[in-house]
Amino acid sequence: MKVNCSVNVPRLSRVEGHGAIRIKIKDGRVEHASWEVVETPRFFEAILSGKRWENAPVIAGRICGICSISHTLASIRAVENAFSMTPTEQTRNLRLLLKHMETLQSHVLHLYFLAAPDFLGAGSVFPLIESAPEVVARAARLKLLANDLCDCVGGRRLHPTRTVVGGFTMLPDRKELSLFSKRLVAATADLMQTAELFTTFGIPDFARETEFVSLKGDGAYPFLGGSLISSDGVEKQEHEYAGMTNEFTVSRSTSKWARLSRESYAVGALARLNNNFGCLHPSAGEIASLFRLRPVCHNPYMNNIAQLVECVHVANESARIIDTLLDTRWDEPKQEVTPRAGRGVAAVEAPRGILYHCYEFDETGHIVKADCVIPTGQNHANIQLDLEYLAARYASEGMTDRDISLLAQMLVRSYDPCISCSVH
Amino acid sequence: MPNSGKTYLGVPVSRPRAAFFDFSSCEGCQLQILNNEATLLDFLSLVQVVNFREAMTEESDEYDIAFVEGSITRPDEVERLKAIRSRAKVLVALGSCACFGGVNQLKNRFRDLLWVNKTVYGDAAVETDFVRRLADVVAVDLMIYGCPVRKEEVEKVVTNVVIGKEISYPKYPVCMECKAGENICLFDLGEACLGPVTRAGCGAWCPGNRAGCWGCRGPADDANIEQMKRLMRERGIPEETILDRLECFGGFREVSETFRLEMTKGKP
Ligand code: SF4
Ligand code: SF4
Ligand code: SF4
Numbered sequence: 098m099k100v101n102c103s104v105n106v107p108r109l110s111r112v113e114g115h116g117a118i119r120i121k122i123k124d125g126r127v128e129h130a131s132w133e134v135v136e137t138p139r140f141f142e143a144i145l146s147g148k149r150w151e152n153a154p155v156i157a158g159r160i161c162g163i164c165s166i167s168h169t170l171a172s173i174r175a176v177e178n179a180f181s182m183t184p185t186e187q188t189r190n191l192r193l194l195l196k197h198m199e200t201l202q203s204h205v206l207h208l209y210f211l212a213a214p215d216f217l218g219a220g221s222v223f224p225l226i227e228s229a230p231e232v233v234a235r236a237a238r239l240k241l242l243a244n245d246l247c248d249c250v251g252g253r254r255l256h257p258t259r260t261v262v263g264g265f266t267m268l269p270d271r272k273e274l275s276l277f278s279k280r281l282v283a284a285t286a287d288l289m290q291t292a293e294l295f296t297t298f299g300i301p302d303f304a305r306e307t308e309f310v311s312l313k314g315d316g317a318y319p320f321l322g323g324s325l326i327s328s329d330g331v332e333k334q335e336h337e338y339a340g341m342t343n344e345f346t347v348s349r350s351t352s353k354w355a356r357l358s359r360e361s362y363a364v365g366a367l368a369r370l371n372n373n374f375g376c377l378h379p380s381a382g383e384i385a386s387l388f389r390l391r392p393v394c395h396n397p398y399m400n401n402i403a404q405l406v407e408c409v410h411v412a413n414e415s416a417r418i419i420d421t422l423l424d425t426r427w428d429e430p431k432q433e434v435t436p437r438a439g440r441g442v443a444a445v446e447a448p449r450g451i452l453y454h455c456y457e458f459d460e461t462g463h464i465v466k467a468d469c470v471i472p473t474g475q476n477h478a479n480i481q482l483d484l485e486y487l488a489a490r491y492a493s494e495g496m497t498d499r500d501i502s503l504l505a506q507m508l509v510r511s512y513d514p515c516i517s518c519s520v521h
Numbered sequence: 522m523p524n525s526g527k528t529y530l531g532v533p534v535s536r537p538r539a540a541f542f543d544f545s546s547c548e549g550c551q552l553q554i555l556n557n558e559a560t561l562l563d564f565l566s567l568v569q570v571v572n573f574r575e576a577m578t579e580e581s582d583e584y585d586i587a588f589v590e591g592s593i594t595r596p597d598e599v600e601r602l603k604a605i606r607s608r609a610k611v612l613v614a615l616g617s618c619a620c621f622g623g624v625n626q627l628k629n630r631f632r633d634l635l636w637v638n639k640t641v642y643g644d645a646a647v648e649t650d651f652v653r654r655l656a657d658v659v660a661v662d663l664m665i666y667g668c669p670v671r672k673e674e675v676e677k678v679v680t681n682v683v684i685g686k687e688i689s690y691p692k693y694p695v696c697m698e699c700k701a702g703e704n705i706c707l708f709d710l711g712e713a714c715l716g717p718v719t720r721a722g723c724g725a726w727c728p729g730n731r732a733g734c735w736g737c738r739g740p741a742d743d744a745n746i747e748q749m750k751r752l753m754r755e756r757g758i759p760e761e762t763i764l765d766r767l768e769c770f771g772g773f774r775e776v777s778e779t780f781r782l783e784m785t786k787g788k789p
């Protein structure tokens with residue numbers, strides 16, 4: 098039994114944004130274990146207030162560079178819901194395709210560039226360029242496909258240009274779109290190899306029971322809008338999101354925290370999968386069983402695997418959406434917008450978990466009040482409790498400070514936190 | 522100045538040590554560099570990356586070129602930026618947040634930071650200042666404009682620094698690139714566009730996707746703002762829309778601040 102331990106990581110690397118991990122165990126007791134978020138806030142909710150509706154997606158999209166498509170689509174959906182607009186099926190399909198490619202891009206970035214180096218004993222992906230060139234080439238190929246398809250549909254891979262309230266400014270080139278079908282098939286092969294690579298990684302055997310919150314799949318694995326669900330049995334409508342998040346401020350963090358039925362809850366790929374396992378594409382389900390990933394899985398390190406499973410899901414689904422789009426005659430890219438007074442809420446599954454935008458408009462379409470609840474913000478409390486539990490457990494097992502530090506860093510990285518986004 | 526010797530702007534020409542830093546930002550500009558799948562490897566053969574927290578664990582205090590993303594909004598950021606400046610031979614402002622304050626500077630229009638704080642944090646106010654661009658705090662050697670930056674431009678700038686070629690920016694407006702791209706003009710569709718006054722270099726990224734320009738790269742040389750406003754007014758574009766675009770990324774700060782005062786008589 099080890100009685101003293103000290104871990105201090107002032108600037109956690111390979112995550113988006115600035116966070117710190119500090120753990121202190123004295124005489125076998127956890128004196129201090131904390132996940133500190135020191136990121137500077139940019140005050141997006143204030144920035145948005147007073148602005149006319151058409152500014153919302155442009156400004157709110159800049160909350161996050163990695164998940165700008167999710168923020169843009171959430172912002173657009175909140176405006177459309179406030180104005181009682183229903184997007185056409187074509188728009189819904191194009192948005193979902195764009196969303197899928199963001200998920201693939203973001204998950205691949207996380208799995209290969211941010212998470213994998215830990216399992217391969219490297220400080221970054223850069224040394225792997227020489228030691229494992231085929232691995233890096235595969236990651237680059239997958240990311241490139243996702244990014245190219247985002248360019249094709251959204252106009253730009255980050256901070257998309259074509260996505261607007263009402264639909265799109267223009268539609269993709271049909272021929273260009275059709276060429277992606279083949280590349281998506283090739284991507285499934287690359288993802289199988291990714292799965293093989295990940296089977297060689299030792300995923301830490303660690304679990305702490307918690308609550309998982311996500312959108313509720315209505316026949317399909319959910320990404321854009323719908324009702325809300327938790328693994329503890331809470332169900333709410335999209336517009337009742339505040340009852341799901343219950344945000345509060347904490348002194349050690351510039352990000353707000355959230356809770357529901359317990360002290361903390363988790364969002365993200367693992368939460369989505371835990372709550373919607375039955376809606377996965379069969380090939381994705383196969384990958385899940387390869388890793389014995391079944392609901393309800395309480396091992397936060399398995400979020401990596403859940404992301405991998407989702408990559409397979411979105412690659413297969415995207416091929417289907419492209420076929421559907423190519424089989425139909427295309428309508429106008431966008432609908433007319435008529436602003437009106439009201440409140441609109443959007444819940445969207447960003448790569449890192451459920452994201453909410455809520456705007457209140459006056460009758461001229463100006464924002465009176467804005468609220469954005471970020472996935473990582475909802476995960477902070479859960480990360481904190483995981484860290485406390487991890488420190489106590491591994492210290493009592495006699496692990497070295499260095500190993501505890503590494504496992505703590507890997508734990509936080511598994512959540513794929515988007516810290517600057519959580520502070521916004 | 523082109524350089525025939527072994528250094529340029531004091532930077533060794535063979536694989537200089539490059540470091541990436543971020544302040545208040547969305548980190549999208551850094552991501553654009555990782556988004557360089559096709560040419561990432563070439564880029565990495567050009568420079569030696571010694572600091573890139575978003576991508577690597579190792580850190581070093583010795584570097585030649587510092588790429589700095591984000592704007593400055595807190596006293597501790599000022600200190601950190603000054604330390605980076607003192608170590609870097611060349612400091613590059615990466616993206617509109619760093620060059621102009623980006624969308625973050627929209628906060629400044631309220632002039633009342635207490636209200637801003639209360640709106641987001643209620644009574645649990647956090648430390649914050651008015652948003653500043655890097656050049657308000659330290660000397661900046663080079664700017665790479667855009668929200669986000671264009672990866673080709675980042676590569677071009679880096680290559681030019683490495684081989685010692687002078688860095689030049691387009692002085693002409695986005696309209697020139699847009700017309701060369703044979704896009705439908707947004708004005709003809711009755712929509713707003715800042716293309717006539719915004720510095721080119723993005724390849725008319727937005728108009729090429731049938732979306733008006735929001736001026737993320739700041740003003741072109743000799744930009745005639747009054748004429749552009751007149752053009753927009755003639756086409757029935759509301760004053761507010763023109764202001765929204767001019768003030769969005771901070772590149773037109775002087776003009777937009779005055780415009781806002783005129784339009785709102787001081788109200789946010
Ligand atoms: S300039 Fe734009 S893309 Fe770059 S960091 Fe700032 S908000 Fe993000
Ligand atoms: S669309 Fe904009 S950038 Fe293009 S020509 Fe018209 S005004 Fe100029
Ligand atoms: S068109 Fe305008 S807003 Fe779009 S990238 Fe170019 S400068 Fe920025």
